[in-house]
Structures are given as C-alpha cells and as structure tokens.
Amino acid sequence: MLLRDHENWLLRCFDCGREYDREPVSSRCECGGVLELVLTDGFPRAGDFRSGRGVWGYSKALPVSDESKIVTINEGNTPLIMAENIRVSERTELFIKNEGQNPTGSFKDRGMTVAVTRAKEIGAKTLVCASTGNTSASASAYAARGGMKAVVLVPAGKIAGGKLVQAIVHGAKVIRVSGDFDRALELMMQEAKDREELYVVNSINPFRIEGQKTGAFEIFEQLGSKVPDYVILPVGNAGNISAYWKGFSELKRWGFTDKTPRMIGVQAAGASPLVQLFQSGKDRLVRWDNPETVASAIRIGNPVSWRKALDAVNASGGQLLSVTDEEILAAQRNLASREGIFVEPASAAPLAAIERLKDSLPRGSIVVAIATGSGLKDQGVVKVDSEKLPLISDARELEDYL
Ligand code: F0G
Numbered sequence: 230m231l232l233r234d235h236e237n238w239l240l241r242c243f244d245c246g247r248e249y250d251r252e253p254v255s256s257r258c259e260c261g262g263v264l265e266l267v268l269t270d271g272f273p274r275a276g277d278f279r280s281g282r283g284v285w286g287y288s289k290a291l292p293v294s295d296e297s298k299i300v301t302i303n304e305g306n307t308p309l310i311m312a313e314n315i316r317v318s319e320r321t322e323l324f325i326k327n328e329g330q331n332p333t334g335s336f337k338d339r340g341m342t343v344a345v346t347r348a349k350e351i352g353a354k355t356l357v358c359a360s361t362g363n364t365s366a367s368a369s370a371y372a373a374r375g376g377m378k379a380v381v382l383v384p385a386g387k388i389a390g391g392k393l394v395q396a397i398v399h400g401a402k403v404i405r406v407s408g409d410f411d412r413a414l415e416l417m418m419q420e421a422k423d424r425e426e427l428y429v430v431n432s433i434n435p436f437r438i439e440g441q442k443t444g445a446f447e448i449f450e451q452l453g454s455k456v457p458d459y460v461i462l463p464v465g466n467a468g469n470i471s472a473y474w475k476g477f478s479e480l481k482r483w484g485f486t487d488k489t490p491r492m493i494g495v496q497a498a499g500a501s502p503l504v505q506l507f508q509s510g511k512d513r514l515v516r517w518d519n520p521e522t523v524a525s526a527i528r529i530g531n532p533v534s535w536r537k538a539l540d541a542v543n544a545s546g547g548q549l550l551s552v553t554d555e556e557i558l559a560a561q562r563n564l565a566s567r568e569g570i571f572v573e574p575a576s577a578a579p580l581a582a583i584e585r586l587k588d589s590l591p592r593g594s595i596v597v598a599i600a601t602g603s604g605l606k607d608q609g610v611v612k613v614d615s616e617k618l619p620l621i622s623d624a625r626e627l628e629d630y631l
Contacts, residue, residue, distance in 0.1 A: 237271055238292045240264040240435055243537055252351075255422040256429045263534050265475070266292055266435040272483050280450050281306055284339050287443045290479065291343060292436065293350075300345045300375035304331050304338035305443055309451040309597070314567040315580075318587045321594045324457070325570055326448060329603030333395060336469060336601045337367035339444060340437030344428075345371040347436045353428035355380060357421055359406070359413035360431075361465065361526045362392030363602055368430045369399035380427075382406050382413040389525055389573070391606035409520065411531040414466075432468025433533050441469055445476025448597055449485065456480070456488045459590065461579040462599035464494035464503060464549070465527035467538035469601065474541035490597075492547040493586075494538055495578040497522030501551040503535055507542065508549075523554040523610055526575035526602060556581035561604065561611075571604035 240249040244262025258264055271289060279286035283305030293299065307330045312323040328336035345368075348356060355378040358368045365381035365388075372379035381396050385405035396403050406413040414431065421427045430437065449456060456477060464470050470492055477489045496504050500520030506513075517530035532538065542549055552560075554574075561577035564570050579598040583590075590596065604611075621627050 237294070238266050238268050241267050243540075254425050255418065256431075256434045257418070257422075263433055263537060264435045265537070266439055268292065274483070275485070278446065278450065284342055284440055284443045287446050290443075290446070291439055293343070293346060295350055298346055298349045299342070300349055300371055301342050302332040302338070302370065302374055304342050304440075305447065307331060307447070309448060310568070310570065312568055315563060317583055317596060318590060318592070320592050321587070321590055321596060323583065324448075324452075324595070324597045325564070325568065326444065326597055326599050327570060328444070328599060328601050329570075329572060329576070329605075333363070333367045333370045334603035334606055335363040335367065336441060336444065336599070337363045338371075340432065340434075340440035340468070340472070341367040341371045341430060343440030344430045344434050344436040345375050345377070348377065348428040348430070349375050351428075353426070354378060355427050356430050357417055357427045358382070358430045359410060359417040360388070361410045361528060362388040362606070363526055364431065365401065365403070366392045366395035366399070366606070369396040369401035372401065373399045378402070380404065382417050384409045384413055384528075387525060387528065389607035390609060395606070410529050411516070414533070431533070432466050438468060438472045438475060441472030442476030442479065444599065445473045445480065449477075449480055452595065454486070455595070456486050457490045457597045458594040459493055459547075459596045460490045460599065461493040461495060461582055461596065463524070463527050463575045463578040463601055464496050464538060465500075465529040465532065465575070467494070467503065467532040467534035469599070470494045470541050471534050471537035473599070474537075474545065489545055492541045492545040493579075493582065494542055494547070494549045495582040496549065496551045497524045497527055497557060497575075497578060498551040498553045500524075500528050500530060502530055503532055503538055504549045504551045506535065506539065506549075522557075522574075524557055524574035524578060525607065526573060527578070550582055550585070552578055552581040552585065556584065558610070560584065564600075565604065570600060572600045573602045573604050573607045574610055576601045576604075
C-alpha cells in the first residue's frame with residue numbers, strides 16, 4: 230500500500246481503528262474503511278481563532294504544516310442569518326448558515342481549500358473526484374488556483390447545468406459516466422487507489438472533512454460562543470454531517486463549551502438509505518440502486534461515510550429523516566420568497582424537515598439549518614415560462630401592472 234508522510238496528525242480508521250502516520254494514496258484504510266484525521270498536538274485555545282477570516286482563521290485546528298502553500302480563494306466566513314419571516318414555532322430561533330456564499334457557491338470550498346493545500350504540500354499534480362456537481366465545481370476552481378489539473382467524473386445527464394459549466398470554465402477535464410454518482414465514485418476510486426500522481430478530493434479525503442468542520446466553529450462564534458440546540462443539514466455521501474459533528478465535538482473536547490448540538494440529517498425520500506438504516510436499527514447500510522430525487526446533489530444510494538453519520542446522529546441524540554421532492558421544492562420557494570435566500574433543492578431539505586419537526590422542537594430552541602449551496606447553480610428545477618410574463622413597450626402599458 231502506498232503511503233504519504235505526515236506532520237502533526239495521524240489518521241485513524243473509523244471502522245477498524247487502525248492508525249496511519251502516513252496518508253494512504255487511496256485516502257482509505259486497508260480494510261476499506263473511512264479515515265478520520267486526529268490532531269496530535271497544538272490544540273487551539275481561547276484566542277487562537279482569528280474570527281472573520283474564514284476557514285484559515287482556524288488554522289490552529291487544521292492539519293497544515295506550511296502556511297505558504299495554502300491554496301485559498303477566501304472560503305468560509307459565511308453569514309448566519311436569523312429567519313425573520315419564517316417562524317418555526319413560538320420562541321424558536323431559526324438561523325440559516327448560508328454556505329452558498331462560498332467562492333464557488335457551496336460548502337465544498339471549505340473542505341477543498343484544505344485538501345488542495347495538502348495536495349500542493351505533497352506535490353500532487355492532478356486532483357480527481359466523482360461528483361453530483363458541487364464537488365466538481367469546487368475541485369476545478371481550486372485546481373485552477375493551485376496550478377494543478379482536475380479530472381472530474383459526473384453521472385451523465387444527472388447534474389445541474391450551472392455546476393457543469395463551472396467545472397468546464399475552470400478548465401477541468403469533465404468525464405461523464407453512464408450510471409449514477411455511486412458508479413462514478415467506484416470507478417474513480419478503483420483507478421486512483423494505486424496511482425500516486427492522482428489526489429482524491431472526494432469527502433472520503435480526511436482533509437476535506439477538516440476544512441468543513443470549520444462551519445461548526447463559525448456557528449459557535451456567530452452565536453456569541455453558544456452551541457445551537459439543533460443543527461439540521463442535507464445528507465448525501467454523509468461527509469458534511471460527519472464534519473460538523475467533528476467540529477462541535479472538538480470544541481467540547483478542547484474546553485470551549487460543554488455542550489454539543491443534536492445533529493439532524495435529512496435525505497430525499499427517493500435517496501434515503503441512511504434513513505432506512507436509522508429506522509431499522511440494524512448496523513449495516515443497504516445500498517440503494519437507482520436513487521431518484523429532484524435534489525440532484527444528494528441523489529446518492531451508497532453513502533461512503535454512513536458509519537460516521539450514524540455515529541454523529543446517535544451520539545448527539547439526533548435523528549435522520551427523509552422529505553419528499555414536493556416538500557423540498559415548497560421549502561425552496563418558501564425560503565426564497567420569504568427570507569430572500571435562494572438555495573438549491575438539496576439545501577432546502579433541512580427547511581422541509583423543520584416544517585415536519587416543528588411541533589416536537591422544545592420551546593426556546595436555537596435551530597441552525599445549513600443551506601449548503603446556491604440556487605443559481607440549478608435553475609432548471611424552477612419552472613419558469615418566460616413567454617407568460619408580461620411584455621410591454623411603453624410606460625402606459627407599464628401602468629397596467631403597477
Ligand atoms: N448539499 C449540497 C448542495 C451538496 O452538493 C451535497 C453533496 C450535500 C448537500 C451532501 O453533502 O455528501 O457531505 O453528505 N454533494 C456532493 C458533490 C456529493 O459531489 O457535490 P454530503
């Protein structure tokens with residue numbers, strides 16, 4: 230097995246517990262399990278976080294050895310917006326963490342800046358990923374910024390047009406795979422496992438998770454050093470829920486707080502293998518073939534980090550639930566038309582879930598929904614017939630509409 234060397238961290242397999250002090254080229258444990266990065270010294274203390282600087286303001290909590298190699302486009306530092314018009318229930322405060330304001334319009338940039346920095350440190354030349362769209366857009370942008378190549382595999386005909394355009398405009402080699410995301414990921418992992426020149430930037434890459442955990446640090450700071458009661462987020466491959474849980478758990482371990490939030494993961498009904506697992510009480514995920522949902526970002530039947538997600542939900546006293554496409558689209562409209570925040574369908578899933586859960590949330594709860602990506606990337610899901618819009622040619626006609 231090919232290994233890469235390490236600095237102030239080690240990697241531990243989440244499944245079998247094996248530790249690595251060097252990074253396997255495949256990004257995976259020999260047993261096939263998912264690795265987790267464990268910092269071995271230099272834990273952050275109060276005052277170490279440089280607030281308002283985004284991901285790299287938390288560098289004391291990140292695995293970076295050479296700050297001159299950082300590949301950044303100013304990711305993170307996204308707003309936490311209090312809902313003013315959508316009321317969950319009496320005295321419940323709802324906040325939206327608007328990750329669509331990252332450089333490429335999704336939360337992926339938080340993880341990508343750390344993974345691509347790592348790629349630069351070890352001299353990798355080519356980034357590879359399989360993607361439902363946002364990872365490919367982000368990987369392509371950071372490859373461009375870092376002077377590397379990107380090869381991205383996407384399920385043919387199944388990713389949002391805006392995301393495809395991003396990958397192309399940033400100069401990536403885009404390869405379509407006949408089949409779904411899970412097939413694309415399998416093909417990519419098979420090819421990359423022994424090829425040292427390829428650097429995998431899917432969320433199986435533990436450096437990605439390190440970057441994404443900074444979303445938790447930001448929320449804590451934005452709430453005035455408070456941990457919310459609930460963090461609700463969409464789940465696809467299950468990297469992000471694992472990352473937020475890691476971030477909140479570390480804040481507790483390092484003594485910033487003694488509380489962690491309940492983690493609530495939301496899947497689309499047509500792509501909800503993790504919800505099925507959670508409800509069954511079993512301990513092995515059953516893969517879904519041909520998952521289907523309007524929320525193409527989370528159209529995933531075989532989530533790689535399912536074990537981590539299940540742990541996050543169980544350890545935090547949270548839950549996993551699914552929502553229908555109709556609920557997702559209604560929540561997307563609601564958020565756009567009442568709070569002015571336009572998110573893509575996957576990112577509206579938490580709002581749809583809140584609508585279901587609202588009667589069971591205790592009074593006075595602070596609820597944070599992670600709006601993972603911008604609606605501008607996936608305009609095709611909003612049915613607009615522009616021919617039916619009013620058309621005028623002079624001011625008198627305009628008056629008819631005012
Ligand atoms: N929301 C959006 C907008 C996403 O793009 C994704 C994942 C998720 C949520 C789910 O995050 O996979 O960490 O559970 N998109 C990946 C991609 C799979 O390829 O862009 P997850």
